[in-house]
Amino acid sequence: MAAGIPIEVTGLSKRFGPVTAVDDLSFTVQPGRVTGFLGPNGAGKTTTLRVLLGLVRASSGTATFGGTRYRDLARPLETVGAALDANFHPGRSAKQHLAVYATAAGIPKSRVPAVLTMVGLSEFAGRRVGGFSLGMRQRLSLAYTLLGDPGVLVLDEPINGLDPEGIRWIRGFLQSLAKEGRTVLVSSHLLSEVQQSVDDVVIISRGRLVRSGPLSTLQIGAAPRTVVESPDPHRLAAALDQAGLEYTEEGAGFIVEEPDPGRVGHAAFVGGVELSALHQVAAGLEDSFLSLVGDGGSEGTPGLEPVRVGGGEVR
Ligand SMILES: Nc1ncnc2c1ncn2[C@@H]1O[C@H](COP(=O)(O)OP(=O)(O)O)[C@@H](O)[C@H]1O
Ligand SMILES: [Mg+2]
Incomplete structure (x- = not known):
């Protein structure tokens, strides 16, 4: 396994024409911990992750893995495992799908059955991906991210579409990956979805940082x-x-x-x-989260000032 390295986002902004999707965002993600990247739909999570993975250019600021941009990584698949915009050829089997990527990255083919077993898909290895449920596709995406045994995992809403058993499974799985020393960044629009498996949170709203730090410090904001x-x-x-x-x-x-x-x-x-x-x-965790991000849908949140890095940020 490659060493876990921190993810560093500094002063990151991304504009799409008139829309500011990410607005002067700064945070770090530490190895050995699961970090929840949280915010309502449209908050800018996916855009941040797309910049981090070199899929779109930042308008300003940087997003790196220990100071190195994704596109400058010598062996990307073995450094960072990421599943964004997963596109599966429906006619290919799970095994074939992973073999294509393994071959392209010079990863031994023996890794394919290994990762399929890790995500609980070994019995479906020969099944065509076109017939997979959303939950099975999520597992296959996860298998893909693990192909290169990377020290960093970046997962966009990996819990979306999983059944209750799958949710229980992925919580334990993410924790075990972090315990091995990996950096694990998991986005979600629901705190309740990840609160049992994350150590740290980075909360954004309207592209801006609201709060970052250990989950246990989240309750500080709301009064008992x-x-x-x-x-x-x-x-x-x-x-x-x-x-x-x-x-x-x-x-x-x-x-x-x-x-x-x-x-x-x-x-x-x-x-x-x-x-x-x-x-x-104590105030409930979901209450604290909602009071931090507002309802996410309306314009402006009275009384909510984003906490800036170097200001009142928790960490
Ligand atoms: N390619 C794009 N072109 C224009 N606007 C975009 C594009 N991608 C995202 N946006 C906008 O940026 C904002 C943040 O979106 P996104 O990063 O997908 O949020 P999240 O993943 O937190 O739901 C939204 O207002 C969205 O409509
Ligand atoms: Mg998203």
């Missing part, structure tokens, strides 16, 4: 809340109203938009309400 329960929920609701606290009903109790349980407890005390539970809860 207080969970409160009473044997007499009606009186509790009245006490919360009386104190001017915002809340929503949740199961047997209420979630109060107040980080300090002491203030909620005091409101109950003032109202003479018995409590059966009172504690703080």
